[in-house]
Amino acid sequence: GDSVTQMEGPVTLSEEAFLTINCTYTATGYPSLFWYVQYPGEGLQLLLKATKADDKGSNKGFEATYRKETTSFHLEKGSVQVSDSAVYFCALGFSGGGADGLTFGKGTHLIIQP
Protein backbone atom coordinates (compact mmCIF):
# COMPACT_ATOMS: atom_id res chain seq x y z
CA GLY A 1 0.00 0.00 0.00
CA ASP A 2 0.89 3.66 -0.07
CA SER A 3 3.23 4.96 2.61
CA VAL A 4 5.18 8.04 3.63
CA THR A 5 8.42 8.03 5.59
CA GLN A 6 9.80 11.17 7.15
CA MET A 7 12.69 11.81 9.46
CA GLU A 8 12.13 11.28 13.14
CA GLY A 9 12.20 14.17 15.50
CA PRO A 10 12.52 16.24 17.42
CA VAL A 11 14.73 18.39 15.26
CA THR A 12 16.30 21.24 17.19
CA LEU A 13 17.90 24.16 15.38
CA SER A 14 19.05 27.65 16.19
CA GLU A 15 17.29 30.63 14.68
CA GLU A 16 18.44 31.47 11.13
CA ALA A 17 19.74 27.94 10.55
CA PHE A 18 19.02 26.02 7.34
CA LEU A 19 16.28 23.44 7.61
CA THR A 20 15.78 20.17 5.79
CA ILE A 21 13.16 17.62 6.74
CA ASN A 22 13.38 14.51 4.61
CA CYS A 23 10.32 12.80 3.19
CA THR A 24 10.11 9.80 0.88
CA TYR A 25 7.06 7.98 -0.33
CA THR A 26 5.83 4.73 -1.84
CA ALA A 27 2.71 4.83 -3.97
CA THR A 28 1.03 3.17 -6.88
CA GLY A 29 0.19 5.69 -9.53
CA TYR A 30 1.06 9.36 -9.43
CA PRO A 31 0.09 11.04 -6.18
CA SER A 32 0.05 14.66 -5.18
CA LEU A 33 2.43 15.46 -2.33
CA PHE A 34 1.83 17.76 0.61
CA TRP A 35 3.44 19.28 3.64
CA TYR A 36 1.15 20.14 6.53
CA VAL A 37 2.12 22.06 9.65
CA GLN A 38 0.49 21.82 13.07
CA TYR A 39 1.02 24.54 15.64
CA PRO A 40 0.23 23.75 19.28
CA GLY A 41 -3.49 23.52 19.93
CA GLU A 42 -4.42 24.00 16.28
CA GLY A 43 -5.45 21.79 13.38
CA LEU A 44 -3.14 20.75 10.58
CA GLN A 45 -2.70 23.49 7.99
CA LEU A 46 -1.57 23.00 4.44
CA LEU A 47 1.90 24.48 4.07
CA LEU A 48 2.59 23.62 0.44
CA LYS A 49 1.90 21.01 -2.18
CA ALA A 50 3.00 19.70 -5.56
CA THR A 51 0.78 17.78 -7.92
CA LYS A 52 3.23 16.36 -10.43
CA ALA A 53 6.86 15.44 -10.89
CA ASP A 54 9.39 18.31 -10.83
CA ASP A 55 6.80 20.74 -9.43
CA LYS A 56 8.06 22.92 -6.61
CA GLY A 57 5.70 23.92 -3.85
CA SER A 58 6.56 27.00 -1.82
CA ASN A 59 5.04 29.07 0.95
CA LYS A 60 6.31 31.26 3.80
CA GLY A 61 9.92 30.64 2.79
CA PHE A 62 9.50 26.86 2.77
CA GLU A 63 10.08 24.87 -0.41
CA ALA A 64 9.77 21.27 -1.53
CA THR A 65 10.31 19.72 -4.95
CA TYR A 66 8.48 16.61 -6.17
CA ARG A 67 11.25 14.21 -7.20
CA LYS A 68 9.80 11.21 -8.93
CA GLU A 69 13.18 9.57 -9.56
CA THR A 70 14.00 9.49 -5.87
CA THR A 71 10.35 9.37 -4.68
CA SER A 72 11.09 12.28 -2.37
CA PHE A 73 9.56 15.57 -1.29
CA HIS A 74 12.05 17.08 1.16
CA LEU A 75 11.06 20.26 2.97
CA GLU A 76 13.62 23.09 3.11
CA LYS A 77 13.88 26.59 4.46
CA GLY A 78 16.92 28.79 4.24
CA SER A 79 16.58 30.62 7.54
CA VAL A 80 14.21 29.38 10.23
CA GLN A 81 12.54 31.47 12.89
CA VAL A 82 11.31 30.66 16.37
CA SER A 83 7.76 30.94 15.03
CA ASP A 84 8.43 27.97 12.74
CA SER A 85 8.44 25.67 15.75
CA ALA A 86 5.68 23.15 15.08
CA VAL A 87 5.05 19.59 13.93
CA TYR A 88 5.43 19.04 10.19
CA PHE A 89 3.67 16.22 8.33
CA CYS A 90 4.46 14.96 4.87
CA ALA A 91 1.52 13.38 3.07
CA LEU A 92 0.37 12.02 -0.24
CA GLY A 93 -3.03 11.85 -1.83
CA PHE A 94 -4.87 11.35 -5.05
CA SER A 95 -7.69 13.34 -6.57
CA GLY A 96 -5.84 16.57 -5.83
CA GLY A 97 -5.78 15.92 -2.09
CA GLY A 98 -9.28 16.92 -1.15
CA ALA A 99 -11.61 14.25 -2.39
CA ASP A 100 -9.91 11.29 -0.75
CA GLY A 101 -8.21 10.54 2.51
CA LEU A 102 -4.51 11.31 2.75
CA THR A 103 -1.60 9.06 3.71
CA PHE A 104 0.63 10.73 6.26
CA GLY A 105 4.10 10.34 7.64
CA LYS A 106 4.62 10.22 11.40
CA GLY A 107 5.33 13.91 11.71
CA THR A 108 8.53 15.73 12.64
CA HIS A 109 8.60 18.00 15.66
CA LEU A 110 10.71 21.06 14.88
CA ILE A 111 12.06 23.19 17.71
CA ILE A 112 13.76 26.48 16.90
CA GLN A 113 15.78 28.06 19.67
CA PRO A 114 16.49 31.80 19.78
Place this chain on the structure above:
Amino acid sequence: GAVVSQHPSRVICKSGTSVKIECRSLDFQATTMFWYRQFPKQSLMLMATSNEGSKATYEQGVEKDKFLINHASLTLSTLTVTSAHPEDSSFYICSAPGTGARDQYFGAGTRLSVL
Protein backbone atom coordinates in the same frame (compact mmCIF):
# COMPACT_ATOMS: atom_id res chain seq x y z
CA GLY B 1 -10.06 30.53 5.20
CA ALA B 2 -12.19 27.49 5.87
CA VAL B 3 -12.38 26.39 9.50
CA VAL B 4 -13.14 22.99 10.95
CA SER B 5 -14.05 22.85 14.61
CA GLN B 6 -13.57 19.66 16.59
CA HIS B 7 -14.92 19.05 20.09
CA PRO B 8 -13.91 18.09 22.69
CA SER B 9 -10.18 18.68 22.50
CA ARG B 10 -9.52 16.20 25.27
CA VAL B 11 -11.57 13.54 26.98
CA ILE B 12 -10.80 11.07 29.72
CA CYS B 13 -13.25 8.27 30.31
CA LYS B 14 -13.61 4.96 32.07
CA SER B 15 -13.32 1.70 30.25
CA GLY B 16 -16.66 0.54 28.85
CA THR B 17 -18.16 3.97 28.31
CA SER B 18 -18.91 5.56 24.94
CA VAL B 19 -17.43 8.83 23.78
CA LYS B 20 -18.75 11.14 21.07
CA ILE B 21 -16.50 13.47 19.11
CA GLU B 22 -17.97 16.23 16.95
CA CYS B 23 -16.53 17.73 13.80
CA ARG B 24 -18.10 20.84 12.32
CA SER B 25 -17.35 22.84 9.21
CA LEU B 26 -17.93 26.42 10.35
CA ASP B 27 -18.21 28.45 7.19
CA PHE B 28 -18.66 25.93 4.43
CA GLN B 29 -20.62 22.81 3.67
CA ALA B 30 -18.98 19.42 3.67
CA THR B 31 -20.73 16.44 2.12
CA THR B 32 -17.65 14.41 2.98
CA MET B 33 -15.50 14.40 6.09
CA PHE B 34 -12.54 12.23 7.00
CA TRP B 35 -11.65 10.73 10.36
CA TYR B 36 -8.04 9.94 11.23
CA ARG B 37 -6.38 8.37 14.25
CA GLN B 38 -2.84 8.83 15.45
CA PHE B 39 -1.14 6.60 17.98
CA PRO B 40 1.95 7.95 19.77
CA LYS B 41 4.93 8.22 17.44
CA GLN B 42 2.87 6.84 14.56
CA SER B 43 1.37 8.29 11.41
CA LEU B 44 -2.10 9.71 11.14
CA MET B 45 -4.10 6.81 9.78
CA LEU B 46 -7.31 7.26 7.85
CA MET B 47 -10.10 5.44 9.67
CA ALA B 48 -13.16 6.26 7.64
CA THR B 49 -14.82 8.60 5.22
CA SER B 50 -18.05 10.14 6.46
CA ASN B 51 -20.71 10.82 3.84
CA GLU B 52 -23.69 13.09 4.40
CA GLY B 53 -26.88 11.17 3.84
CA SER B 54 -25.30 7.76 3.44
CA LYS B 55 -23.21 5.22 5.29
CA ALA B 56 -19.61 5.88 6.15
CA THR B 57 -16.84 4.07 4.33
CA TYR B 58 -14.38 2.38 6.67
CA GLU B 59 -10.77 1.53 5.97
CA GLN B 60 -9.63 -2.04 6.21
CA GLY B 61 -9.19 -3.17 9.78
CA VAL B 62 -11.39 -0.48 11.34
CA GLU B 63 -14.41 -1.89 13.18
CA LYS B 64 -17.52 -0.06 12.05
CA ASP B 65 -19.50 -1.24 15.08
CA LYS B 66 -16.81 0.11 17.35
CA PHE B 67 -16.44 3.48 15.67
CA LEU B 68 -19.88 4.77 14.77
CA ILE B 69 -19.98 7.64 12.34
CA ASN B 70 -23.01 9.83 11.73
CA HIS B 71 -22.95 12.62 9.17
CA ALA B 72 -26.18 14.28 10.23
CA SER B 73 -25.95 17.47 8.20
CA LEU B 74 -23.79 19.28 5.70
CA THR B 75 -21.77 20.81 8.52
CA LEU B 76 -21.58 18.11 11.18
CA SER B 77 -20.06 14.65 11.45
CA THR B 78 -19.75 12.73 14.70
CA LEU B 79 -17.53 9.82 15.67
CA THR B 80 -18.68 7.72 18.61
CA VAL B 81 -16.20 5.33 20.17
CA THR B 82 -18.45 2.68 21.70
CA SER B 83 -17.48 0.70 24.79
CA ALA B 84 -14.08 2.33 24.83
CA HIS B 85 -11.09 0.39 26.11
CA PRO B 86 -7.55 1.53 26.94
CA GLU B 87 -6.32 0.40 23.51
CA ASP B 88 -8.65 2.99 21.96
CA SER B 89 -6.67 5.77 23.61
CA SER B 90 -5.39 7.85 20.75
CA PHE B 91 -5.50 11.21 19.01
CA TYR B 92 -8.51 11.51 16.68
CA ILE B 93 -8.57 14.14 13.96
CA CYS B 94 -11.25 15.07 11.43
CA SER B 95 -10.95 16.94 8.19
CA ALA B 96 -13.17 18.20 5.40
CA PRO B 97 -12.46 19.05 1.78
CA GLY B 98 -12.69 22.68 0.86
CA THR B 99 -14.38 24.13 -2.19
CA GLY B 100 -13.26 22.30 -5.28
CA ALA B 101 -11.94 19.43 -3.16
CA ARG B 102 -8.37 20.43 -3.82
CA ASP B 103 -7.38 20.62 -0.17
CA GLN B 104 -8.46 19.39 3.23
CA TYR B 105 -9.11 21.47 6.33
CA PHE B 106 -8.37 19.85 9.64
CA GLY B 107 -9.80 20.07 13.11
CA ALA B 108 -7.44 20.53 16.06
CA GLY B 109 -7.94 16.95 17.15
CA THR B 110 -9.31 15.12 20.19
CA ARG B 111 -7.07 13.29 22.60
CA LEU B 112 -8.93 10.34 24.06
CA SER B 113 -7.61 8.64 27.17
CA VAL B 114 -9.45 5.55 28.36
CA LEU B 115 -8.66 4.48 31.91
